[in-house]
Amino acid sequence: MNLSKILKNGFLILVASLVLSACATQKKTGQLQGDVYTGTDSVEYLASGVPDRVFFATNQTVLTTASRDTLRKQATWLRKNSKISVVLEGHADERGTREYNLALGERRANSAKDYLMTYGISSDRISVLSYGKERPVDSGSNPLAWSKNRRSVTVKAN
Amino acid sequence: MLFRYLLLLLILLPIKSFALIEVDITRGNLSPLPIAVSPLSIDEKSRENFKKILKKENIGSEIAAVVENNLKQSGLFNPLNKDAFLQKPDIANLKPRFEDWNLIKAQALITGKVTLVDEKLRVEFRLWDVLAGKEMVALAFTTIPSNWRRVGHIISDKVYERLTGEKGYFDTRIIYVAEEGPKTKRIKKLAIMDQDGFNNKFLTLGNELVLTPRFNPTNQMVTYLSYFKNLPRVYLLDIETGMQEVVGDFAGMTFAPRFSPDGKKIIMSFAKDGNSDIYTMDLENRIVERITNHPSIDTSPSFSPDGKYICFNSDRSGYQQIYVMSSNGKNVKRISFGKGLYGTPVWSPRGDLIAFTKLHKGKFYIGVMRTDGTGERLLTENFYQEAPSWSPNGRVLIFYRETKTNSEGEGFSAKLWSIDLTGYNEKLVETETDASDPSWSSLLSN
Amino acid sequence: MNRSIVISSGFHILMVIITAMSLPFLSKKPIDLPPIVSVELIQITDQTSIPFAPKAKKIIEKIKKKEEKLVSEQAPPKIVKKIKPDAVPLPDKKIDKIKKIKDKKQNPEKIDNEVKQVSEFEKDDLFDPNNIAALIDKSKVQSAEAINKTDKITQDQEKNVDFAGLSLSEEDALKAQIFGCWSIPLGLPYDQNLLVRIKLQLKPDGSIIRSEILDHARMNKPGQGFYKVLAESALRAIKLCQPLRVPSAGYERWKNLQLNFDAREMLEG
Numbered sequence: 001m002n003l004s005k006i007l008k009n010g011f012l013i014l015v016a017s018l019v020l021s022a023c024a025t026q027k028k029t030g031q032l033q034g035d036v037y038t039g040t041d042s043v044e045y046l047a048s049g050v051p052d053r054v055f056f057a058t059n060q061t062v063l064t065t066a067s068r069d070t071l072r073k074q075a076t077w078l079r080k081n082s083k084i085s086v087v088l089e090g091h092a093d094e095r096g097t098r099e100y101n102l103a104l105g106e107r108r109a110n111s112a113k114d115y116l117m118t119y120g121i122s123s124d125r126i127s128v129l130s131y132g133k134e135r136p137v138d139s140g141s142n143p144l145a146w147s148k149n150r151r152s153v154t155v156k157a158n
Numbered sequence: 159m160l161f162r163y164l165l166l167l168l169i170l171l172p173i174k175s176f177a178l179i180e181v182d183i184t185r186g187n188l189s190p191l192p193i194a195v196s197p198l199s200i201d202e203k204s205r206e207n208f209k210k211i212l213k214k215e216n217i218g219s220e221i222a223a224v225v226e227n228n229l230k231q232s233g234l235f236n237p238l239n240k241d242a243f244l245q246k247p248d249i250a251n252l253k254p255r256f257e258d259w260n261l262i263k264a265q266a267l268i269t270g271k272v273t274l275v276d277e278k279l280r281v282e283f284r285l286w287d288v289l290a291g292k293e294m295v296a297l298a299f300t301t302i303p304s305n306w307r308r309v310g311h312i313i314s315d316k317v318y319e320r321l322t323g324e325k326g327y328f329d330t331r332i333i334y335v336a337e338e339g340p341k342t343k344r345i346k347k348l349a350i351m352d353q354d355g356f357n358n359k360f361l362t363l364g365n366e367l368v369l370t371p372r373f374n375p376t377n378q379m380v381t382y383l384s385y386f387k388n389l390p391r392v393y394l395l396d397i398e399t400g401m402q403e404v405v406g407d408f409a410g411m412t413f414a415p416r417f418s419p420d421g422k423k424i425i426m427s428f429a430k431d432g433n434s435d436i437y438t439m440d441l442e443n444r445i446v447e448r449i450t451n452h453p454s455i456d457t458s459p460s461f462s463p464d465g466k467y468i469c470f471n472s473d474r475s476g477y478q479q480i481y482v483m484s485s486n487g488k489n490v491k492r493i494s495f496g497k498g499l500y501g502t503p504v505w506s507p508r509g510d511l512i513a514f515t516k517l518h519k520g521k522f523y524i525g526v527m528r529t530d531g532t533g534e535r536l537l538t539e540n541f542y543q544e545a546p547s548w549s550p551n552g553r554v555l556i557f558y559r560e561t562k563t564n565s566e567g568e569g570f571s572a573k574l575w576s577i578d579l580t581g582y583n584e585k586l587v588e589t590e591t592d593a594s595d596p597s598w599s600s601l602l603s604n
Numbered sequence: 605m606n607r608s609i610v611i612s613s614g615f616h617i618l619m620v621i622i623t624a625m626s627l628p629f630l631s632k633k634p635i636d637l638p639p640i641v642s643v644e645l646i647q648i649t650d651q652t653s654i655p656f657a658p659k660a661k662k663i664i665e666k667i668k669k670k671e672e673k674l675v676s677e678q679a680p681p682k683i684v685k686k687i688k689p690d691a692v693p694l695p696d697k698k699i700d701k702i703k704k705i706k707d708k709k710q711n712p713e714k715i716d717n718e719v720k721q722v723s724e725f726e727k728d729d730l731f732d733p734n735n736i737a738a739l740i741d742k743s744k745v746q747s748a749e750a751i752n753k754t755d756k757i758t759q760d761q762e763k764n765v766d767f768a769g770l771s772l773s774e775e776d777a778l779k780a781q782i783f784g785c786w787s788i789p790l791g792l793p794y795d796q797n798l799l800v801r802i803k804l805q806l807k808p809d810g811s812i813i814r815s816e817i818l819d820h821a822r823m824n825k826p827g828q829g830f831y832k833v834l835a836e837s838a839l840r841a842i843k844l845c846q847p848l849r850v851p852s853a854g855y856e857r858w859k860n861l862q863l864n865f866d867a868r869e870m871l872e873g
Contacts, residue, residue, distance in 0.1 A: 009624065
């Protein structure tokens, strides 16, 4: 009597915990790391292998390791194509006040610009523009959509 | 024993004067005041003439309707059903039979008369205290016929002031951003309308993004942010002529512009190299003055009505908070200390309060606090709302709300809402299109 | 990523084993419920029923909840009657007044003490519902004393109470009537002195002969515009409520009445 009960309960718990652990792993799959978007859904390419954008955590303007990696690739490409100028467009998600988000977008774009400059790209070739929350790339109202919108995009100016 | 009672009787008997009994009345009902707005009386000849000029069947009824709507929307008055009125407008205007109005439980009554005099619209109106049987206000206005709505608004202001003790806010306009299109590619235009939603006009065409417009103190100019030629800059627009010009020659993005209380300067944020600071520019001599100098983001400045102080939004403490400083940038003091992020501070025209947007645990709030940061009161909560703007009497806040989109990213809308300072009367402000970034003018009749 | 699944499942299985081992100990025993104690609020019949303003209801419910926890089998005499919305916020003033007026009229100290004690007892009750337990002993003693003195003193005591003003039920009736008539202007500032005192001269049927606003100098004071508005609303309330709900007897004592309209409570919200 006791034993079968233990086995039944044990089996239920095992199933439940496996289900739970499965859910846990989804967070770590390639869409979000913490708060920062790490996917490729909305990413476009300046050239083969050179993503055009970097992503940020909520309220943050700090570059992640992945962002720095992307920007290094952009810098390499810009050095090879020395005639090209770019505009860095900074964006924010909708979960903030409009004017502060304009400032936040500008700061994000500047983080990217500063990093490019450390790789020898002259500031004459880079201008910065902020759209705040005005031009989201994903119109959803959920954390994944918001993470895709917190970005700095490098756009060819000529 | 007996002696004691005799003594008592002796003492009690002669006492005839009774002390004044006082009764404390500490409760009443907070329901809107019942008021009867009688259609304004008008003679047949004038009515025919106005019908020709304004294409309105009965301008007397139309003006009364403007008043009735204003009073009702304020949440402080309850205009009674006209079908119940016993006295006709022309008779009521001379000397109302108060018993008739008492019967329908009106406590106040508005009557008046409209005539066409020398091609002009002349309106007389009277406000009566029905219970006391007395006249409270009697005024007359003359103006061009096309201004008939403003006459209704001015009458509403006079009635409001007489019955609440506060200045009214009906003869005002609201400037806002009219929005259309998908969330990822919104088309935005500057728009202006009367506070009751009529006379809506677009001021820009929608070819470039426009944001956060503000009136100047005389309500003739507007300052706003425009992405003309993909360069976000602060502009000035003359409402009458439609002329636009860039404010200043800044080598970077300028945004969040407002006028100083004397109308002579524009105060705004200037962003460069990742830092946003607050600057002013004198409109006459074009001198630029730097007000904040800090590596944090400083934005959303708002002058106190006397021009001596500025409240603004800064993240110098790590997160968005509200600060107050002298108008020369000195004595910066933080005033918001609650849990959450604070933004968009706006100083009340009465000088006593600062309204703000607060974000906490994923919810947005519109609230007010005293200018020293105490007395924080949250008025309303929503999935997304921000940017309150004060009515000129410092009693009503207008702001905007956006809705959540579904999993397909559909269902997005932005609308203007208003709420009374006491938290009562939260309601939708109707606009033809979606709307955001509202700003309230001062009283036009000044 | 696979590593983490392995580790996670490993820990979960460990937990399963632990739980499985302890499961037998969680046999389903019937839960030991403590015997149910029924608590009843004793309603005294004299309780006047005023149409409560919404805020008042909240205050009453709050206090009722507090009292529910502390009511014992012996309900002290007369207390419950005193729980009234308006009594709660400003009982201090009232009882002081009643005491004052009583003091003037009474000489024999003993009676004075009786009355004083009763009111103090009630006062305590209103302010410290938590101390009802402490007061219960007192109540026993007092009710004993009261019963002793009652037959001798009753008539005089009642007369004394009359001199104090309207009895509480008469006052309640008048207040309830005016609560319904007073439309408090919603536009008033709630951080200012919002007290309007109006003196009335009444006819026996409750209609008004004369009304006078005390502090009428404030009506035209600059910056006090709202006072005029408030005073006018009070006057409208009085006019609307005519004839006033006055007591049927004792015209002499209430023919001059002062109504103190205080909007602060309603507006402070």
